[in-house]
Amino acid sequence: MANDIVNVEPDDSLKTWGWISYILHLIVAIGAVLPGAQASVALLLVALLIDFIKRDDAAGTWQATHFSWRIRSVLWAGLLYILTAWLWLLFLVPGWIAWSLISLWFLYRIVKGMIRMNGSRPMEPKDVI
Structure with missing residues (x-):
């Protein structure tokens, strides 16, 4: 059937790229939270x-x-990782706690964005940081 051409709207293409980026970010975020599951920084750079x-x-x-x-x-x-890096040098436990909290915050942001993307909703202006 020659008339069965799939028309991909620019919006669909952007959503595909958005999902690819979110998935790469998610892999990195999960790797940051789970001990021993560090994902490559290269994945984060590709997503960025x-x-x-x-x-x-x-x-x-x-x-x-x-x-x-x-x-x-x-x-x-x-920025938060850089600002708290000194904690690792001086105090191991506070550094681990700070970086764990940053990693959880990053994971939260990625999951929140994925949920809104799945619903075809923009991020809200109040979600700036």
């Missing part, structure tokens, strides 16, 4: 690269908020 490249394509759509959400999640987590 996808988000930066596709963010302009998503401008003006409900999905733009998801690309920004994921970028901000990574940048904030990275």
Whole structure:
């Protein structure tokens, strides 16, 4: 049947890229929370690269908020890891606690974004940080 051509809307393509990014972020987030299950930083960088490249394509759509959400999640987590790195050098347990909390926060943000993406809903303005 020659007339059975699948028409992929730009919105569908963005959603596919968004899901790929969310899944990569999720793998990294779970790896950060589970001891001994560290995922590669390369996965995080690939996901972040996808988000930066596709963010302009998503401008003006409900999905733009998801690309920004994921970028901000990574940048904030990275900053928090850097700011608390000294705890590892001076005190092992407080460093572990701080990084565990940051990792749980990152996992929460990724899961929250995935739930909203699944419902085809943008991230809300109150969800800035």
